[in-house]
Amino acid sequence: MLFRKLGIATIITIYLLVLAGGIVRSTGSGMGCPDWPKCFGMLVPPTDVSQLPANYQEIYAEKLHGEVEFNATKTWIEYANRLIGALTGIIVFAAFITSIFYYWSKDRVIVYLSFLGVILIGANGVLGKYVVDSFLKPGVVTMHMLLAILVIFVLLYAIARAWSEVIITEQVENKSTITRLLVWVLIVSTSQILLGTQVREAIDKVIANPFFGYNRETWIEQLGLPFYIHRSFSIIILGLHIYLIWKLQKNTKQTGLISTFTKALVLLVIVEILTGIVMAYFGIPAYLQPIHLTLALISVGIQFVLLLLLNFKNVTRFSES
Known part of the structure; x- marks a missing residue:
């Protein structure tokens, strides 16, 4: 269609x-x-x-x-x-x-x-x-x-x-528990992205400073609280994703859309964290910033899709009403 x-x-x-x-x-x-x-x-x-x-x-x-x-x-x-x-x-x-x-x-x-x-x-x-x-x-x-x-x-x-008219998803055990967990992961991940924009705004201020603007190696030191909150929050993000992925793998079959999106989420989270580490320790390379942001938005998109897939019967019912 x-x-x-x-x-x-x-x-x-x-x-x-x-x-x-x-x-x-x-x-x-x-x-x-x-x-x-x-x-x-x-x-x-x-x-x-x-x-x-x-x-x-x-x-x-x-x-x-x-x-x-x-x-x-x-x-x-x-x-x-x-x-x-x-x-x-x-x-x-x-x-x-x-x-x-x-x-x-x-x-x-x-x-x-x-x-x-x-x-x-x-x-x-x-x-x-x-x-x-x-x-x-x-x-x-x-x-x-x-x-x-x-x-x-x-x-x-x-x-x-x-x-939902043409897709059939696999059965999921403990659906309500995983749904609540996904909602929290979405909230935390979205908050982390918004924190990231605060870091970006802090970088803009550093760049505007004629003393620090041309010395990338000193940028991290000048970012202040927004960066440290963003960096510390990433530990919570990682922990939540590990737990979410474990719950999804445990309660779904290893084939089907939910499993596929779960594996994609694993890969995205790993690459996103690696890009964050590289930016933190190598002077925030310009080419990595848009990649880091895009991966974060794709990740929350997949989280949202997983939330919908877990409740696909509800979506289908609404479509038929």
Whole structure:
């Protein structure tokens, strides 16, 4: 069915958008385009400073707090992020339109969820504009991330309801206990991601400091409390995941979707922790920051999918009502 395929495409593009956004932050390209939705007043941004007006620094000085220096690489990184955002919006809207044809008379909740996805994507786009206009204002970036997580959850639930028509999951013992555990893991993992955005904001402050900004080896020492809370919280995250994975492996068969997603979660948690360790001890390499963030969001997405799979009968029943 077209809606189910579009739903999967939507989730993929959202994660690509998160990755692109992480690259924008880690490379300092957030202000690569000082205006929105155009970039330096153009639909297609320039590739060389010669394509800009001679007084471009004066034109955009206020928006960039006087820090105006054209950098083609940063401009095109930010522009690519916007293109992926536009593509994501188009696919989400297409999924919504498709849901009307397939589910309006069958399961209107899927239609409502798809429409909510469109609204949330649009709201996050507007918030993204405010992030640019506010010069990456602290707190706004965290809200931007929280809204992205909400979009993922809403669309995953809509997709799960659609796929519940054709997917049969394995039987799970102690389902209620594991469900409660998964809810806690989701809450803690989401909190850890938001703590991570606070660390990222602390890094931005360090970078802005002319004494420390160019010396990556000293960044960790300057991050203060947000980093140490984030690092210590990772121990709790690891412990909860070990216990969750043990419970899932113990109470489900070793074949089927739940087992597959559990194994994927194991791999993601291991790689995510390793990337965190490398960043902590090797000067926070720019290329690892977006990977670390994307892995964290994929992990909470899988946790949410596992929560839905554990209660798939309920989803199916709603679809048939």
